[in-house]
Amino acid sequence: MRQVRSIRLLRGRPAPPSPAVPGDVLAEAEELRARLGSREVLHGVSVPVRAGEVLALVGPNGAGKSTLLGALAADLPPVAGVVRIHGRPATDWSAPELALRRAVLPQSATLSFPFTVEEVVRMGRAPHATGPAEDDLAVAEAMAAAEVTDFAPRPFSALSGGERARVALARVLAQRAPLVLLDEPTAALDLRHQELVLRLCRERARAGDAVVVVLHDLALAAAYAHRVAILRAGRVAADGPPGVVFTEELLSDVYEQAVEVFPHPRTGAAVVAPRRPS
Template sequence: MSESAAALADVTYAVEGRRLLAGVSLDVRAGEVLVLAGPNGAGKSTALALLAGDLEPASGEVRLAERRLADWSLVEQARRRAVLPQRTTVTFPFTVEEVVAMGRAPWRGTAAEAGDKRSIERALAATEMTGFAHRRFPTLSGGEQARAALSRVLAQEAPLLLLDEPTAALDLGHTERVMTLAATRAAAGDAVLVVLHDLGLAAAHADRIALLSAGAVAATGPPAEVLTEALLSEVYRHPVEVFPHPRTGRPVVLPHRPA
């Protein structure tokens, strides 16, 4: 089994007495793309926020690289993991290049700082944002802002990526490029966790899928094991059809529709 980059161990999280997660255990491993899927309110973003250290569990343990998250300083955490939230709000007129440069902050004062310029350039090129480097972030379209925010995460060059719905604002082509980029990072040895609503996208790109339902893990495993008609129909409370893609063999997931 691959090295654990981050984990939730029997974690419970509640807000105003309402449990959003109950006894959830997840392991994000180096060298793989783990997709968190599930219906609205299942706890996907909450699980990611706990792994990122943005929330504290009511019980259970959050780990980063086999150590309790609380044992790492904030700078150490930032050097180990990079987080893309659902929304990135920039109200000041920073340029795209300046926003991406913020991803290099954890490396300030270290030998890695000498590579800032190259890291920023690579990140912009990976998301096809090089030509937008001098544009003001607030003037970009929603999809362009999403790609600029992802560039910041990539420039951080952390071995663990936590991406919350990174494709939500993107067109088909850029969606595929982002997921291919996630797979490339995993193939290079990084750990990548992605929250997705699109089950077809998850099936095509995930090494493992953790399916959440009502704050608990309904199933974890390879796409073909998790994405079954019976389980998905139960979790999503809607009949679902699953069949193998004629070329790749990966599951294709569609809502059942009358003929």
């Protein structure tokens, strides 16, 4: 009887989406307006998110980066405009269908119960109607990629802030959704693990996923993002390759801080630094 019930539950779950073709728009905001409380934060923002691409959202504090990410995740209902995920309005998808199509990493990860690291990562497999072997493989690969395998049995609550951030990232990777949305994933990390996270973003894009990442570090955005959307006061000030949109004039204006932009001597990627007295 238990086996029959399990089969029925599996049949009742939604099927995962078909693999995307590079360039497919997996999410988009169109003329999006959004509020936080009584304050309108986004004012007519339009941004596409494409398979095979890392899109970095950058801009000063309060520009609307996290709000836009929350709207693209269908976690924040818009006041006006529309968010589409896999070509359909986000509101047309059920919660189980959304969980198969997008994975979200919030700014902070907190848990009230004493879950182990492995149990937290395994939560990413909840949307899937797969067997234990496939789930185990996905969890093991995600923990290895985020370099958290060694403390798999430790309580999540006993970890440092940076370790928690990497475990939360591993949960997102284990979910294996084609749209990956990361809100400041490098904020609590040391230099090595900042680079690790952005390399993983690139790997997911090479595998065909669409990755959106909120970043404050413009050097990381320039080095790893295919596209950058620069937000200012709830609007998109520029959208394009970092080598094109990262100009001294625009960035100095957006951040209200004089900056210098110059090519990296080895890679040619744009390097952004505040202009300081000599």
